[in-house]
Amino acid sequence: DVKVTQSSRYLVKRTGEKVFLECVQDMDHENMFWYRQDPGLGLRLIYFSYDVKMKEKGDIPEGYSVSREKKERFSLILESASTNQTSMYLCASSWGSASPLHFGNGTRLTVT
């Protein structure tokens, strides 16, 4: 069974802090994704990566960056956290084009 592990379940940070969210998958998947989930807004794509060191902007990349130095690991970085980035962040991976996403358990980030 595919396992996608997010490093933190809950995180509380202060405005202006640099925040790292880590995600690791164990199935040698090519694609990795970061979504944020907010009530009434569904799942919105922040960034995705289809290969090591490759990244593509999703629908809401502003205020975020990503890093994929190894195939199994995809990091989301908030350069300077703001209160409007308080949200649930979901990492996902998939083996190829048009294939199911496997999600992690999510990180609930609160920025105060």
Place this chain on the structure above:
Amino acid sequence: GENVEQHPSTLSVQEGDSAVIKCTYSDSASNYFPWYKQELGKRPQLIIDIRSNVGEKKDQRIAVTLNKTAKHFSLHITETQPEDSAVYFCAASRSGGSNYKLTFGKGTLLTVNP
């Protein structure tokens, strides 16, 4: 880019009734349409998916239909049970190339009343 609209946002049914959730998409090149179920406090999980070369797919009490001409697809749950209560998301994407990404609808909260 792709835009996926999902209706209704909430749906309440009696146990044993059927539930239907509908989605429309904007990109005529989209050809992969999965549905995810998210129970309270848990991760979204794939329950069924359909590709554009198929008009309908069934898996026990769940079925999905696709109308490519009208650019809409629907999830049908028959004989609903309380454990079907969850948020359901539809999604759409193209296949092929490096630009693979899923665009999700905003979700439908389904409540099945015993």
